[in-house]
Amino acid sequence: MAGEIDKILWDVAIVGSGFAGALIANELGKGRRRVIILEAGEGIPPNINKYMSRFYSAIAKVPESPYTPEIFGRERKLIDPAIVAAGRPTVVSLGAKNWRNPKEAYLIQTGPRPFGSTYDRVAGGTSHWLGTCLRFAPNDFKMKSQYGQFVDWPIEYKDLNVWYEEAEKELGVSADVDEQRYCDIEFSPGYNYQMPKIPNSTTDQYVNESLNRDPLTEVETGFLGMGKPVTKIPVRGVPAARNSAPYRNRRACAGNTNCIPICPIQAKYDPTITLNDARNTGSVTFKERSVAYDIVVGANDLVTEIKYKRYETETGKETERGSIKAKVFVIAANTIETPRLLLMSTNGGRTPRGVANSSDMVGRCLMDHPYYVVWGLSPKKIYPYRGPLITSGIGDLCDGPFRRERAAFRVDIGNEGWNLSGDPNVTTLDFVNGLNKSGLNAPPERRHTPLGDEALFGKQLVDKLNEKFTRQFRCGFLIEQTPDRDNRVTLSSQFRDGLGLPRPQISYNLSDYTRRGFVAAHRMKKLLFRKMGLDDFTKVADDDPTRFDEEIDGELVRLNYIGAGHIMGTCRMGDDPKQSVVDKFQRSHDHKNLYLVGSSTFPTGATANPTLTLAALSLQTARHILDTDFRR
Amino acid sequence: MGGSLPNKHPIAPNAIEDEPAGVVTRRTVLTGAAAVTAAASVGTALDTPAGAQSVDVNSQEHMVLFVLLSSALTGIPPEKLAPGGFKLQSPNPPAPTPPIDLSKSIPGFDPVDVKREYLTRANEKCPAALEYLLQLVRKNLNASNRDEAIIAALQFDDDDKTKRPADVDAQYLARSIVLMWYLGAWYEPAELKALRKDLPTDPTRVPKFEVVSPKAYTQAWALRVAQAHPMGFSEMQFGYWTRPPNPRTDFI
Numbered sequence: 001m002a003g004e005i006d007k008i009l010w011d012v013a014i015v016g017s018g019f020a021g022a023l024i025a026n027e028l029g030k031g032r033r034r035v036i037i038l039e040a041g042e043g044i045p046p047n048i049n050k051y052m053s054r055f056y057s058a059i060a061k062v063p064e065s066p067y068t069p070e071i072f073g074r075e076r077k078l079i080d081p082a083i084v085a086a087g088r089p090t091v092v093s094l095g096a097k098n099w100r101n102p103k104e105a106y107l108i109q110t111g112p113r114p115f116g117s118t119y120d121r122v123a124g125g126t127s128h129w130l131g132t133c134l135r136f137a138p139n140d141f142k143m144k145s146q147y148g149q150f151v152d153w154p155i156e157y158k159d160l161n162v163w164y165e166e167a168e169k170e171l172g173v174s175a176d177v178d179e180q181r182y183c184d185i186e187f188s189p190g191y192n193y194q195m196p197k198i199p200n201s202t203t204d205q206y207v208n209e210s211l212n213r214d215p216l217t218e219v220e221t222g223f224l225g226m227g228k229p230v231t232k233i234p235v236r237g238v239p240a241a242r243n244s245a246p247y248r249n250r251r252a253c254a255g256n257t258n259c260i261p262i263c264p265i266q267a268k269y270d271p272t273i274t275l276n277d278a279r280n281t282g283s284v285t286f287k288e289r290s291v292a293y294d295i296v297v298g299a300n301d302l303v304t305e306i307k308y309k310r311y312e313t314e315t316g317k318e319t320e321r322g323s324i325k326a327k328v329f330v331i332a333a334n335t336i337e338t339p340r341l342l343l344m345s346t347n348g349g350r351t352p353r354g355v356a357n358s359s360d361m362v363g364r365c366l367m368d369h370p371y372y373v374v375w376g377l378s379p380k381k382i383y384p385y386r387g388p389l390i391t392s393g394i395g396d397l398c399d400g401p402f403r404r405e406r407a408a409f410r411v412d413i414g415n416e417g418w419n420l421s422g423d424p425n426v427t428t429l430d431f432v433n434g435l436n437k438s439g440l441n442a443p444p445e446r447r448h449t450p451l452g453d454e455a456l457f458g459k460q461l462v463d464k465l466n467e468k469f470t471r472q473f474r475c476g477f478l479i480e481q482t483p484d485r486d487n488r489v490t491l492s493s494q495f496r497d498g499l500g501l502p503r504p505q506i507s508y509n510l511s512d513y514t515r516r517g518f519v520a521a522h523r524m525k526k527l528l529f530r531k532m533g534l535d536d537f538t539k540v541a542d543d544d545p546t547r548f549d550e551e552i553d554g555e556l557v558r559l560n561y562i563g564a565g566h567i568m569g570t571c572r573m574g575d576d577p578k579q580s581v582v583d584k585f586q587r588s589h590d591h592k593n594l595y596l597v598g599s600s601t602f603p604t605g606a607t608a609n610p611t612l613t614l615a616a617l618s619l620q621t622a623r624h625i626l627d628t629d630f631r632r
Numbered sequence: 633m634g635g636s637l638p639n640k641h642p643i644a645p646n647a648i649e650d651e652p653a654g655v656v657t658r659r660t661v662l663t664g665a666a667a668v669t670a671a672a673s674v675g676t677a678l679d680t681p682a683g684a685q686s687v688d689v690n691s692q693e694h695m696v697l698f699v700l701l702s703s704a705l706t707g708i709p710p711e712k713l714a715p716g717g718f719k720l721q722s723p724n725p726p727a728p729t730p731p732i733d734l735s736k737s738i739p740g741f742d743p744v745d746v747k748r749e750y751l752t753r754a755n756e757k758c759p760a761a762l763e764y765l766l767q768l769v770r771k772n773l774n775a776s777n778r779d780e781a782i783i784a785a786l787q788f789d790d791d792d793k794t795k796r797p798a799d800v801d802a803q804y805l806a807r808s809i810v811l812m813w814y815l816g817a818w819y820e821p822a823e824l825k826a827l828r829k830d831l832p833t834d835p836t837r838v839p840k841f842e843v844v845s846p847k848a849y850t851q852a853w854a855l856r857v858a859q860a861h862p863m864g865f866s867e868m869q870f871g872y873w874t875r876p877p878n879p880r881t882d883f884i
Contacts, residue, residue: 255872256864386877
């Protein structure tokens with residue numbers, strides 16, 4: 001009951017049980033600290049059967065589909081976020097027609113462009129992650145001093161190396177150390193990942209063979225601006241917290257091609273694993289359906305308590321209120337919910353801009369890796385829809401002197417054919433019902449006509465679908481994003497959630513620097529497609545709200561993006577309290593017993609998926625709390 | 633079990649070419665009491681009010697007919713659609729030499745049994761068109777080109793003036809049945825028809841459908857046809873993705 005947990009003076013109160021919250025709780029639990037976790041969403045289920053059932057039944061198999069709260073209500077209409085106790089953005093509320101509709105979209109988006117990423121509010125947080133465990137490259141931490149762009153981090157790669165190792169051990173990473181030595185990334189002598197690398201897919205192999213069959217020329221690769229001749233562009237395995245052998249009582253990947261949104265056999269790590277370990281320490285208490293809404297600051301600028309509201313049903317009202325008192329507070333509520341909580345906490349006017357916000361930087365510099373996705377049809381069968389969603393990519397182009405001028409990009413090679421654009425449903429429906437949404441059911445000159453040439457039955461249908469599906473290719477470019485002060489999370493003054501709390505309001509745009517990164521990515525796509533002999537099926541709809549047009553090599557090109565789910569910034573880390581929110585240990589400059597953790601503290605976003613870096617930072621923070629706040 | 637159908641509605645005159653009009657009933661056609669032709673017939677029609685469910689989902693015979701129909705439409709062998717002993721029986725063993733004895737044929741003992749879900753769904757939603765389709769199978773049951781004959785009866789253009797509404801209804805239900813098998817999803821025949829009409833003027837129109845059941849999703853054939861597996865339901869082992877898949881015949 002709320003009353004009982006409210007009577008205790010906890011050592012540490014943690015808000016949120018995703019990657020950062022779970023990792024820190026576990027370390028503190030092992031250190032025999034009394035910890036309570038407040039989780040806004042549902043708790044850890046006894047098994048993932050319900051999640052799987054929800055996923056299999058879902059008409060929209062989006063990253064959020066296995067998890068709560070429900071997305072669709074009666075007559076399959078999106079549930080109005082105004083009645084949801086702990087709402088969340090979903091991919092289905094990011095369409096051209098509804099991304100700015102507050103009756104369907106949880107985030108109140110003021111534009112000018114859509115913020116395309118989503119997150120969950122449930123125990124385990126972003127369990128729908130891919131499993132990618134890339135480290136940031138050394139220069140990613142010093143963009144200002146190396147390239148004159150943005151800011152430097154208050155830490156360097158060499159400071160974080162040991163924590164990267166600890167994080168990899170906790171998550172269990174499959175990769176090959178030698179293959180991961182590029183862009184100046186180095187490892188401790190004798191270091192090895194926990195498991196051998198996940199082997200390349202047949203699609204990866206075709207990309208590598210095509211791209212590197214002959215040495216590349218300066219004419220072909222000069223646009224990259226690498227400052228040196230590029231004659232080869234390696235396709236490297238992507239380190240992943242996905243078992244290539246049994247690890248910590250979980251089995252090896254069986255290639256379900258479903259890492260996002262959920263691995264049906266839990267071969268992929270997710271934070272519920274660490275969360276269960278944390279609870280098994282006997283020192284960690286977990287409280288689900290408990291939404292923190294007010295951080296109370298007392299004398300000496302120390303946080304004294306966090307107030308929360310409880311609810312019983314997803315669309316129910318508040319049923320209870322409580323307050324947690326602790327010596328140390330950790331906010332691990334993700335990059336949008338953390339600043340939302342800080343901004344809501346005005347302490348009756350004593351912290352008018354919100355808690356931890358003397359710098360006015362809370363909520364600012366929201367970043368993602370805007371994801372430019374392209375599709376093609378291969379001249380030979382490459383057999384997608386097999387293996388993990390992504391096994392390889394191109395990372396060698398992530399760092400170089402070009403960063404003085406334009407954003408970097410990283411290339412993901414997809415193993416899931418055209419699933420991102422709705423397959424296998426779209427193409428199957430096309431050839432069964434004589435439609436042409438895929439563009440595959442008509443010759444090239446009529447590729448964009450809505451009705452297709454063929455409506456097939458029987459063996460003709462089998463032959464046609466086999467021929468098309470087995471040649472589908474897609475890849476994506478994760479573009480580095482400028483940390484722009486005006487890309488910002490604030491509080492909506494008009495729209496509230498089911499508990500009566502103001503919903504997050506987002507303003508978001510792409511800088512010229514980032515757009516120049518898109519241009520380079522498009523040129524890379526042209527090179528790749530030419531080498532692979534791909535027929536280009538990439539199309540950008542007229543009304544796509546993410547669309548922007550650029551003149552590239554004499555051609556007007558439509559570009560667009562989707563969210564990568566790599567939400568970063570809003571509580572920037574730095575040495576200067578006037579320019580940043582937390583220090584290098586993720587401790588608030590303003591309140592010495594308050595830590596803000598997760599990718600919200602990233603000063604810059606680079607191109608690597610943020611999870612491993614935020615995990616490493618979390619473990620460093622946990623050690624710091626144990627060593628400083630509870631020094632014997 | 634099979635054949636206990638109500639004898640209420642006379643079949644259309646041209647339904648079975650060698651039967652006098654008004655004599656053949658739905659009962660006789662579906663139970664096989666009437667003589668059937670081995671020849672393919674395009675344009676088989678049935679004037680049946682929608683809403684009456686005459687197909688018995690518990691009938692072995694009707695299930696056998698449904699599996700044969702599904703096999704013809706999907707291009708996937710009946711033994712794969714109905715694993716666990718699907719077998720056509722002939723009065724004169726060894727089977728399956730024609731003529732086939734439906735009363736002794738077995739739809740298989742598949743514990744997963746999505747075929748029952750699909751037959752039930754089609755029967756609940758479009759009983760008349762389903763009956764039309766099962767009649768079509770029975771009519772061509774012993775034809776050497778059974779699958780081709782079934783397909784030929786259902787493959788025609790939207791603007792074919794020789795087709796009656798019942799023919800068109802059957803065509804779209806046939807497509808819905810294929811989509812159930814391929815995607816584990818139910819697309820209403822009326823929705824399929826509407827999509828063809830609407831998309832030229834509204835290319836952003838999103839198809840409406842529902843997943844028949846979690847089980848149906850895991851049994852879907854679209855990606856097995858691609859020599860893969862439904863996403864989130866792999867029965868393969870670590871590393872299989874590093875080499876080309878087994879031949880297509882191993883999947884379907």
